[in-house]
Amino acid sequence: SYELTQPPSVSVSPGQTASITCSGDKLGDKYVCWYQQKPGQSPVLVIYQDGKRPSGIPERFSGSNSGNTATLTISGTLAMDEGDYYCQAWVIGTAWVFGGGTKVTVL
Amino acid sequence: EVQVVESGGGLVQPGGSLRLSCAASGFAFSNYSLNWVRQAPGKGLEWVSYISSRGSTIYYADSVRGRFTISRDNARNSLYLQMNSLRAEDTAVYYCAREHVGVYFDYWGQGTLVTVSS
Numbered sequence: 001s002y003e004l005t006q007p008p009s010v011s012v013s014p015g016q017t018a019s020i021t022c023s024g025d026k027l028g029d030k031y032v033c034w035y036q037q038k039p040g041q042s043p044v045l046v047i048y049q050d051g052k053r054p055s056g057i058p059e060r061f062s063g064s065n066s067g068n069t070a071t072l073t074i075s076g077t078l079a080m081d082e083g084d085y086y087c088q089a090w091v092i093g094t095a096w097v098f099g100g101g102t103k104v105t106v107l
Numbered sequence: 108e109v110q111v112v113e114s115g116g117g118l119v120q121p122g123g124s125l126r127l128s129c130a131a132s133g134f135a136f137s138n139y140s141l142n143w144v145r146q147a148p149g150k151g152l153e154w155v156s157y158i159s160s161r162g163s164t165i166y167y168a169d170s171v172r173g174r175f176t177i178s179r180d181n182a183r184n185s186l187y188l189q190m191n192s193l194r195a196e197d198t199a200v201y202y203c204a205r206e207h208v209g210v211y212f213d214y215w216g217q218g219t220l221v222t223v224s225s
C-alpha cells in the first residue's frame with residue numbers, strides 16, 4: 001500500500017521559516033494538499049494542488065511538490081501556526097492517503 | 108452555510124455494530140463525493156472510506172474493508188457508515204468530509220466518537 005511519510009515534529013522560532021516534508025514514491029506525479037489541525041478541532045485545508053492557497057489562508061503558507069517529496073513552508077511563523085499538519089494525496093487504486101502528521105511547535 | 112454534522116457514535120463492545128450518520132446542509136448534496144476519516148486518540152488522520160456523488164463508486168481502507176459499509180441517501184442529504192465486527196483499534200473520532208472535485212476535503216464535521224471496549 002502507498003505511504004506518505006512526515007517527520008513527527010518540527011520546531012521553529014517566531015518569525016522564522018518552518019518546512020514540513022511529505023515523502024512518497026513518485027509523489028511529484030500526484031497532487032498534494034495540506035491540512036492544519038489544532039487540538040480539539042477539525043482539520044482545516046491550508047494548501048491544495050501542491051501550492052494553491054484556499055481563500056482566507058495567509059500568504060505565509062506555501063507549498064511545493066517534486067520528485068518524491070512535497071513541502072509545506074510557513075514563512076514568518078506565528079504562534080497561532082502551532083498545531084498538527086497532515087499531507088494528503090489521491091493514489092490510483094488506493095484512494096486517499098494521509099501522512100502521519102507533523103507537530104509544529106513555535107518556541 | 109455549508110454544514111456537515113455527524114452522529115451515532117458511542118460505546119460498543121468488541122464484535123458489535125454501530126451506524127454513523129452525517130447530515131449535510133447548505134449545498135447541493137447529490138453533486139459531491141463524500142468521505143469518512145477517523146482519528147484515534149492522540150493519533151493522526153486515517154482515511155476510511157469514499158463514496159461518489161451518486162454512490163456508484165466506493166472505496167475502503169484496507170483496515171476496514173469487509174467490515175464497514177458506506178452509503179448515502181441523496182434524497183435525505185445524508186451519508187452513513189455501517190460498522191460491523193468492531194475492534195478496539197476502531198476506537199476513534201469519525202469525521203464526515205465533503206470532497207471538492209477529487210482535489211481536497213473542503214468541509215469537515217466536528218466528528219463523532221466511537222469507543223470499542225468491553
